[in-house]
Amino acid sequence: MTVTLDDVREAAERIKGVAHRTPVLRSRTLDELVGATVFLKCENFQRVGAFKFRGAYNAASRLSPEQVAKGIAAYSSGNHAQAIALAARELGTTAVILMPEDTPKSKMDAVAGYGAEIVTYDRYTGDRTAIGEALAAERGMALIPPYDHPHVIAGQGTAALELIEEVGELDALLGPVGGGGLIAGSATAAKGLRTGICMIGVEPEAGDDTKRSLEAGRRVSIPVPRTIADGQAADIPGELTFSINQRLLDGIALVTDDEIRDAMRFAFERLKIVVEPSGATALAALLAGRLDRVPPRVGLIISGGNIGAERFAELLNP
Amino acid sequence: MTVTLDDVREAAERIKGVAHRTPVLRSRTLDELVGATVFLKCENFQRVGAFKFRGAYNAASRLSPEQVAKGIAAYSSGNHAQAIALAARELGTTAVILMPEDTPKSKMDAVAGYGAEIVTYDRYTGDRTAIGEALAAERGMALIPPYDHPHVIAGQGTAALELIEEVGELDALLGPVGGGGLIAGSATAAKGLRTGICMIGVEPEAGDDTKRSLEAGRRVSIPVPRTIADGQAADIPGELTFSINQRLLDGIALVTDDEIRDAMRFAFERLKIVVEPSGATALAALLAGRLDRVPPRVGLIISGGNIGAERFAELLNP
Numbered sequence: 001m002t003v004t005l006d007d008v009r010e011a012a013e014r015i016k017g018v019a020h021r022t023p024v025l026r027s028r029t030l031d032e033l034v035g036a037t038v039f040l041k042c043e044n045f046q047r048v049g050a051f052k053f054r055g056a057y058n059a060a061s062r063l064s065p066e067q068v069a070k071g072i073a074a075y076s077s078g079n080h081a082q083a084i085a086l087a088a089r090e091l092g093t094t095a096v097i098l099m100p101e102d103t104p105k106s107k108m109d110a111v112a113g114y115g116a117e118i119v120t121y122d123r124y125t126g127d128r129t130a131i132g133e134a135l136a137a138e139r140g141m142a143l144i145p146p147y148d149h150p151h152v153i154a155g156q157g158t159a160a161l162e163l164i165e166e167v168g169e170l171d172a173l174l175g176p177v178g179g180g181g182l183i184a185g186s187a188t189a190a191k192g193l194r195t196g197i198c199m200i201g202v203e204p205e206a207g208d209d210t211k212r213s214l215e216a217g218r219r220v221s222i223p224v225p226r227t228i229a230d231g232q233a234a235d236i237p238g239e240l241t242f243s244i245n246q247r248l249l250d251g252i253a254l255v256t257d258d259e260i261r262d263a264m265r266f267a268f269e270r271l272k273i274v275v276e277p278s279g280a281t282a283l284a285a286l287l288a289g290r291l292d293r294v295p296p297r298v299g300l301i302i303s304g305g306n307i308g309a310e311r312f313a314e315l316l317n318p
Numbered sequence: 319m320t321v322t323l324d325d326v327r328e329a330a331e332r333i334k335g336v337a338h339r340t341p342v343l344r345s346r347t348l349d350e351l352v353g354a355t356v357f358l359k360c361e362n363f364q365r366v367g368a369f370k371f372r373g374a375y376n377a378a379s380r381l382s383p384e385q386v387a388k389g390i391a392a393y394s395s396g397n398h399a400q401a402i403a404l405a406a407r408e409l410g411t412t413a414v415i416l417m418p419e420d421t422p423k424s425k426m427d428a429v430a431g432y433g434a435e436i437v438t439y440d441r442y443t444g445d446r447t448a449i450g451e452a453l454a455a456e457r458g459m460a461l462i463p464p465y466d467h468p469h470v471i472a473g474q475g476t477a478a479l480e481l482i483e484e485v486g487e488l489d490a491l492l493g494p495v496g497g498g499g500l501i502a503g504s505a506t507a508a509k510g511l512r513t514g515i516c517m518i519g520v521e522p523e524a525g526d527d528t529k530r531s532l533e534a535g536r537r538v539s540i541p542v543p544r545t546i547a548d549g550q551a552a553d554i555p556g557e558l559t560f561s562i563n564q565r566l567l568d569g570i571a572l573v574t575d576d577e578i579r580d581a582m583r584f585a586f587e588r589l590k591i592v593v594e595p596s597g598a599t600a601l602a603a604l605l606a607g608r609l610d611r612v613p614p615r616v617g618l619i620i621s622g623g624n625i626g627a628e629r630f631a632e633l634l635n636p
Contacts, residue, residue, distance in 0.1 A: 023341050023343075025341075025363065028365070044590040045343070045590055047346070049590060106587065265627050268592050268627050268630075269424070269592075269626060269627060272362040272363055272367060272591060272592040272593075272623035273590060273591060273592065274586050274587075274590040274591065274592065275590075305590035308587060309583050309586050309587060309630075309631075309634050310634075310635070312586075312627075312631075313627075313630075313631035313634070313635070316627050316628075316631070317628070317631070
């Protein structure tokens with residue numbers, strides 16, 4: 001099983017008019033700082049404030065009418081939760097979401113705001129996959145996982161597809177890596193359009209499970225990472241995402257939490273956009289000089305902007 | 319002397335490729351809250367982070383080569399200063415900027431960053447027009463005022479022109495009023511395209527000089543206002559801007575500093591954009607229900623986003 005450029009194109013058709021075609025921003029200041037032309041695909045402007053709606057809606061829209069009617073279940077540290085909640089509402093059904101109990105309040109409020117039911121668990125002790133599957137089975141609901149699913153991956157790939165359609169050929173494309181769905185979908189789209197593009201995933205230093213796994217040639221598990229990039233706190237790559245990323249990624253860059261903070265501040269003060277920690281890691285890698293070389297035309301996915309004003313202030317003034 | 323739609327169109331030609339054609343954002347959440355379709359023209363993404371670059375560059379580009387060579391002078395509480403500094407740099411000359419000594423540091427740093435010289439004064443005791451004119455005369459430089467100048471007003475009007483070109487007819491257009499240049503230019507463009515559009519200016523309650531002046535039928539002076547909306551701290555409308563606004567505005571809405579804070583938070587958490595206090599007043603008027611009625615299609619100018627992360631946190635947690 002894999003995901004192809006055609007799958008991404010089909011997902012693009014399915015989400016049309018439901019998901020936003022998000023803007024691509026440019027910054028002369030950023031271009032001058034890094035010595036390249038940088039295109040920022042701003043998924044913080046996506047519905048639910050993150051790219052996750054693309055994959056969630058694509059996957060949900062492919063369920064049978066009977067499955068949809070029974071409701072949709074999901075487990076997520078945040079943005080996938082909102083994405084499934086909204087996708088369910090858009091399809092006229094209900095959702096139940098399993099969330100870590102230490103999820104930022106703004107994310108819980110948003111999920112509840114879309115009309116979904118929330119069930120919590122302790123992400124340092126519980127196995128969310130097992131609990132989520134049990135919950136879905138108990139309710140008779142279809143479970144849509146946050147990344148390790150071909151329809152989710154194909155949906156996430158639509159952001160890169162739109163970016164390249166809009167700005168033309170890129171030499172490199174950077175995106176954050178949590179479970180690996182966004183970067184797997186992006187690589188599928190970008191390498192499907194041009195095999196020579198350099199695909200770089202970015203992980204927080206504390207959550208380098210994909211980097212370690214690529215080096216080992218197999219999926220490696222790490223302790224649950226403690227990082228401000230809560231959307232990238234995966235402890236092991238997905239099976240399907242890893243098989244795609246192993247084939248398509250050219251490398252992984254790591255960034256520290258302080259580099260992520262600096263990138264969030266740069267986005268705020270220079271780009272005038274709000275970016276959550278996980279959404280800022282690709283920008284952080286570029287600004288902190290974490291790439292071996294920066295080619296002339298670089299695409300970069302700003303993956304999300306879900307952060308409350310107080311939490312933002314705390315993070316920037318620790 | 320006045321300003322016409324053709325002047326705005328000519329300005330649009332002059333700034334093309336130098337100023338950004340800024341994005342127009344939409345928000346389903348905002349539309350649902352106010353019961354209208356709202357189009358946000360995002361001048362916080364303009365060069366120098368505010369609409370001011372439009373008017374500054376248009377005016378500077380119309381100086382003679384001899385005048386340009388001698389340099390450009392300006393007085394400004396902030397964004398016009400950056401705008402003139404950058405316009406001068408773009409035209410290959412120098413700028414000297416007279417700024418209030420209590421200007422936020424981020425704005426002073428930005429002006430210096432564009433290579434301009436800064437001279438400071440006390441805005442509670444000094445007459446910036448007189449000091450600015452003396453400074454320009456002493457240096458033999460052309461002075462470009464922040465709003466009361468036909469080329470500045472025509473330049474500011476290009477934001478509304480672009481907005482309406484992009485989204486089509488609007489029933490109402492809202493923008494902030496400081497000295498009145500942005501709203502005068504916007505009204506010139508919008509009413510030039512469609513006389514029936516409802517043009518509403520928005521002032522901070524403490525700085526209601528234009529509202530009082532419109533009610534009195536003549537320019538009225540108020541004590542220097544103390545408001546978080548530092549870009550709207552004018553104490554009397556401009557002569558030319560007032561004559562245009564008297565003719566073209568349908569009304570003025572007032573907003574409190576707390577309503578501005580709420581709008582800044584809404585912009586941050588829901589729209590994912592950074593808006594400075596003066597840039598948020600039109601949004602504040604809409605969100606706080608300060609309009610008598612909200613027609614179906616509303617345009618709104620987010621005029622700027624120049625605010626440091628620390629100042630932003632202070633303002634939202636007073």
